[in-house]
Amino acid sequence: MHGKRRRFDGLRTARPGNAEGLACHSGSGADTGNRSALNKGTTMKNIGIIGLGNMGMGMAKNLTAKGFDVAGFDMNGEALESLARLGGKKCKDAAAVGAVSEVVFVMVVNAAQSTVVITGKNGLLETMKPGSIIVVTATIGSAAVKKLAAQAGERHVTVIDCPVSGGQKGAEAGALTLMASGRREDFDRCADVFAAIARNVNFVGAEVGQGQIVKACMQGLVGCIYSGMFEAMMLGVKAGVSAEVLFSVIGTSVANTPLFQGAIPAVMDRRFKGTGSNIVNTYKDLTITLALAEECGTPMMTTGTAKQFFQAGITKFPDEDNQCLIKVLEDIVGIEVKRGA
Structure with missing residues (x-):
């Protein structure tokens, strides 16, 4: 942007590889193992976060405090260590997060980064199981999130368009405002997950893009x-x-x-x-x-x-x-x- 260096929230511009190990590791170093196929009738407990910056780390803190199993990825190795100290699992890339998660929040800064972590090499769609959900909390614009939802749909993965407001303080306090759009049944499946990070959870429409x-x-x-x-x-x-x-x-x-x-x-x-x-x-x-x-x-x-x-x-x-x-x-x-x- 005008020749200036951008500072991203969560997904850094450093080279990959800061997360060591085969896939995801907890603070105790235990491998998470494979998850069984999703059951839509059960409570979502395995949550992923891509982007552990000002917003993503606050969300991770509140999710782990509420008893969710949280796996995360960030290009910043220090952020991964912070997640491990919270009791979360640090993963080597987005695909590793997707492999162990039923719901994954994408909390990066723009459409380009959202596209990379969802559809790119070692992205979420390489590993997420049919019936799982990607929640795009990044502000990326209506057209961009619609395109991502269509690509995810080809893999039978749902996208909920869900920008947030409240900033770093709101994320840390579990007091965000969510503006979610997409299929109502998928929104309802995430009710407990959303309640862990937000004070005001708004369903703004059944069409992906309306949240944006x-x-x-x-x-x-x-x-x-x-x-x-x-x-x-x-x-x-x-x-x-x-x-x-x-x-x-x-x-x-x-x-x-x-x-x-x-x-x-x-x-x-x-x-x-x-x-x-x-x-x-x-x-x-x-x-x-x-x-x-x-x-x-x-x-x-x-x-x-x-x-x-x-x-x-x-x-x-x-x-x-x-x-x-x-x-x-x-x-x-x-x-x-x-x-x-």
């Missing part, structure tokens, strides 16, 4: 909220009101949002990395939103402006989190939004 549409609409609004709140804070501080006063008043008003509560304290404390909201992901999501808007012939003027704001942010601060946007304004105005200023 809901997420695209939501992310357009998210981009606009970020843009507006950073502009408001910048104006107030420039005009002579402290950042703390602005935060206190807006934070108890009709304009308050969880995004405001999360981002503005980080801005005031000058924390722009490691807060679980990397600008690369939000920019990618806004690109998906505006592509859908163009396809539908729907004007989104405010969202379009927000995307340009994020473009400026990702150009100047490609490895930072969403709140780095305020530094774009600070460079123009000549002041900083911080405590005690």
